[in-house]
Amino acid sequence: MKKSFLVILTCVISVIIFQAFTTSREPHFKNLQILPKDISGHDLDSVMHHFTAALGVKCNFCHVRNESERKMDFASDDKPEKNIARKMMLMAIDINKNYFKGMEHDMDHDMDHDMKNMDSSMHKDMVHDMSNMVHDMSNMDHKMMEGDSKYMLQSVTCYTCHKGDPHPESKLPPRPEGPKPAEQQQKPADNK
Known part of the structure; x- marks a missing residue:
């Protein structure tokens, strides 16, 4: 009896x-095309919280609800x-990789500066979410930072342009004063 118990216990x-x-080795999350397939749940949540705070939206802005499963x-x-x-x-990865690569960047300082200059229409809870996002991004697991995705949340982020608006207004820069370059070339030269 003791032998059979010990054999079973050893097997268990x-x-x-x-x-x-x-x-x-199977990825936990499905349909990740830009972010690393092995990203941790904490890091994925941090990135998603950055998106929702930077655009002033909720999850259903990009994701659909499955009504049959109620989730x-x-x-x-x-x-x-x-x-x-x-x-x-x-686009953010490309900009950061090609134009800000190797630059020391104090994301906390820049985000604090942006937070002070936010429009008054921004909600207080968004300010809180952005502050938490800055803290979460600086403490992210380094597994997520492998490859080009590490450039995504460096100098240029979603908040750089969106500032809490899912459809930010974009304006072309004003035209420079004076004649257009094509007009300058077409003027006949004075031959006196």
């Missing part, structure tokens, strides 16, 4: 130990805003 302990050291379907691409967000992420 062996299975538990084996399972403890076996890690799943958000984060993997779905049914909303065009999600693909626009991906393009914007690639």
Whole structure:
């Protein structure tokens, strides 16, 4: 009786130990196309909180709700805003990688400066969310920072342009005074 109990106990302990050291290589999140497939839940939440705070929106701006399951379907691409967000992420990565690479950047200082200059229409809870986002971004797990995605939230972020508005107004710079360059070239030369 004691021998069979010890054999069973040894088998159970062996299975538990084996399972403890076996890690799943399957990605936890589905349909990640820009962010690393092995991003931690905390880091993904930090990035998503940055998006919602920077654009002044909620999750349903990019994600759809699965009514049959009564929860958000984060993997779905049914909303065009999600693909626009991906393009914007690639744009921010490209700008930061090519124009700010290697620059020391104090994100906390710049975000504090931006927070002081926010429009009065911004909600107080958004200010709180942005402050938390700055703290979360500076403490992110380095696994998420592998590859180009590390450039996404450096110098130029969503908040740089959006400032809490999902559709920020964009204005072309004013035209310079004087004749257009084409007009200058077409003037006939005076031959006196």
